[in-house]
Amino acid sequence: MKRRKLGRTDIEVSEIALGTWGLTSRAYGPVDGATTEATIRAAWDAGVTTFDVSPSWGGGEGERRLALGLGEHLKDAVIVGRAGQVDVDGRLLLQFDTFVLIREVEASLKRLSRERIDVLLLHGPPAKVLASHLFEKGLTQLQQEGKIGCWGVSVSGITEAKLAMERGASAICLTHNLLMPDDLLDLAEPLVKTGCGVLARSPLAYGMLAGKYDAGTQFADDDHRSRRWTPESFRTRLAQLDAVRFLVREENAKDLASAALRYVLATPIVSSALVGARSPEQIRHAVQAIPDGSEYFSQAELERLATMEL
Numbered sequence: 209m210k211r212r213k214l215g216r217t218d219i220e221v222s223e224i225a226l227g228t229w230g231l232t233s234r235a236y237g238p239v240d241g242a243t244t245e246a247t248i249r250a251a252w253d254a255g256v257t258t259f260d261v262s263p264s265w266g267g268g269e270g271e272r273r274l275a276l277g278l279g280e281h282l283k284d285a286v287i288v289g290r291a292g293q294v295d296v297d298g299r300l301l302l303q304f305d306t307f308v309l310i311r312e313v314e315a316s317l318k319r320l321s322r323e324r325i326d327v328l329l330l331h332g333p334p335a336k337v338l339a340s341h342l343f344e345k346g347l348t349q350l351q352q353e354g355k356i357g358c359w360g361v362s363v364s365g366i367t368e369a370k371l372a373m374e375r376g377a378s379a380i381c382l383t384h385n386l387l388m389p390d391d392l393l394d395l396a397e398p399l400v401k402t403g404c405g406v407l408a409r410s411p412l413a414y415g416m417l418a419g420k421y422d423a424g425t426q427f428a429d430d431d432h433r434s435r436r437w438t439p440e441s442f443r444t445r446l447a448q449l450d451a452v453r454f455l456v457r458e459e460n461a462k463d464l465a466s467a468a469l470r471y472v473l474a475t476p477i478v479s480s481a482l483v484g485a486r487s488p489e490q491i492r493h494a495v496q497a498i499p500d501g502s503e504y505f506s507q508a509e510l511e512r513l514a515t516m517e518l
Contacts, residue, residue, distance in 0.1 A: 209255025209495060214479045215405025217358050217378050219326055221286055223473050224494050225258035226251040227409060227482035232261070232270030235432040239486055241273060248277025250488030252285070254495040260381075260407070260482050262290035262331060263316050264300055271319035282321065288381075288407065289316050289325035290362060292333060292343075304330060304337050309346035313355055328356040329381055329407075330372075332363065338371035360405070369395055373402045384408040384478065386417055386452050386471050386513075387445065396477060405479040411472040412465055412483070416445050419453075419464030451516060455509060466497035471513070474504035 211220040230236050231244045248259070259278070261270050271289075278285055291312040294303045313325065328350070330343060337343065338361070350356045360379025361372040369380050369391075380399070384392040384406070392399075392406065399406060412418055414433055423446065427434040437445065453464065461467035472481045485491035505513075 209257070209498070211257070212479045213405070214327065214358075214407075215378055216403030217405065219286060219357060221258040221405075221407075221480040222256050223480055223498055224256055224469070224491075225260055225286075225288070225407070225480045225482045226256050226491060227260040227484045228270050228274060229260075229262070229265055230484035230486045232266040232273065233264075234266070234430070236486060237428055237430045243487065244270075244273045245277035247485055247488050247491055248274060249279075251485070251491045251495075252278060252281050254492050256491065256495065257284070258286040258288065258480055260288040260290075260409075261320075262293065263312060263319070264290070264293040264295065264331065267295065268315070268319050271316055275319070275321045286326045287320065287322065287324075288327045288329060288379075289313070289320075289356075290329045290331040291316070292331040302332060302334065302337075304333055304343040304346075306343075306346035306349070309343060310350060313350055317355060324355055324357060326357040327379055327407075328359045329362045329379065330359065333361055333368065333372075335365075335367050335371055338368055338375060344375075360407075362407075362409070366391055366394055370398055373398050373404050377404060379405045379407055379479075381407040381409055381482070383410045384472055384475070385411050385413045386468050387413050387448055392475065392477070399477050406475075406477050407480055407482055408472045408475075408478050409482045410484075411481040412468055413445070414484075416449070417464055417468035419449060421446065452513070454512070455505065460505070461497065465493065469494060469497045470499070470504040473498065474510065 209222045214221050231239050261274050291309050292304045293300045347359045358378035360377045362381035363369050455467035461470050483494045
């Protein structure tokens, strides 16, 4: 597993990171603790050194499971943590003031059995928060105390990403995949200018790019995908998959999931792809998709992708 610098920081992240939302949030249905820890161990054994976790996923249980799964390797892992989504009487509210950020990070460190979170992402801050000074004092204090290495944001929009870069963020976490490449492409210039690192989430588009769905696919009621796509948008996505299957060939990517991960990492400004594996087999497959010493795709393939309208 190769590593890349996270933007202008000295932090090195593995090209594939394990995102634990799918393991710990019950968004795809429940995953038992033993499977969660086994997946974390399998990730480390496969060469993954970077792990993305949030206290709002499973009420902090994800952080405890991460510490247990990594065991003696915990001290050597790169932990991407999050703060700002706070559980208030069973509802997740966005709070980014000094007291809350410090309290949340200290609680996370206790659950993680760590003294430092390497990268702290503000979890979904709206534009008005990023345009204010609300969060600055808390982040400054946490950095000065050595409790976080650097900070960034996990956002859904270009406006918030640009504001975060203007305020000095070291990392941007946003959706980037074969079906949704535009936001990152639009942000390429400011990302290069600021030296901000990119953590690409949803590289497989919630499993769509694994290439295993068809028109008859149905999701359980407790699976977020049962509500994510309308029947019409689901059919549209399936049709889009056919347009990118030319990337799958024996001497290159052997299946669509491998091609999708290679596409994300073929973008030089991407530091790491956050893969939401839910089993040891899935994270091993993701790692095996990455070429060892060869190019991700040919220039001709990348140029063909750039001219396609998905």
